[in-house]
Amino acid sequence: MARRNRKNGHEGNRMMCWGVSLSALVAALAMVYLSLYNTCESIGRQIKKMEHEQAELHKRVVNEERNWATARSIRNMERLMESHGIAMSWPAEQNIIRLRAEEPDEPARYAYQGGLTRRD
Numbered sequence: 866m867a868r869r870n871r872k873n874g875h876e877g878n879r880m881m882c883w884g885v886s887l888s889a890l891v892a893a894l895a896m897v898y899l900s901l902y903n904t905c906e907s908i909g910r911q912i913k914k915m916e917h918e919q920a921e922l923h924k925r926v927v928n929e930e931r932n933w934a935t936a937r938s939i940r941n942m943e944r945l946m947e948s949h950g951i952a953m954s955w956p957a958e959q960n961i962i963r964l965r966a967e968e969p970d971e972p973a974r975y976a977y978q979g980g981l982t983r984r985d
Contacts, residue, residue: 935941946953
């Protein structure tokens, strides 16, 4: 049987195989990192956009609440009634009925019948 010639061996290919697999692993990790970075950036942009929309909506709500409070004020109601030709006055004190909420003696027992009932 002939002896092996170590000069023409395959030991150099083993280093190249590890190098190729290591570089492929590094490239895959780089792609995963870039994908995660891109996703985080797009989510960050969406968050900023939604926060801006929330601020705008809050400003609109505050503005509408202020407008509604102004519109339902007594002075504004009197002005509107006058502009539409409605002749109304406030009721006399004897015509006002005031209701007081009374506290119940015991809490209400809704759907409580004291035990098990037969159902059809």
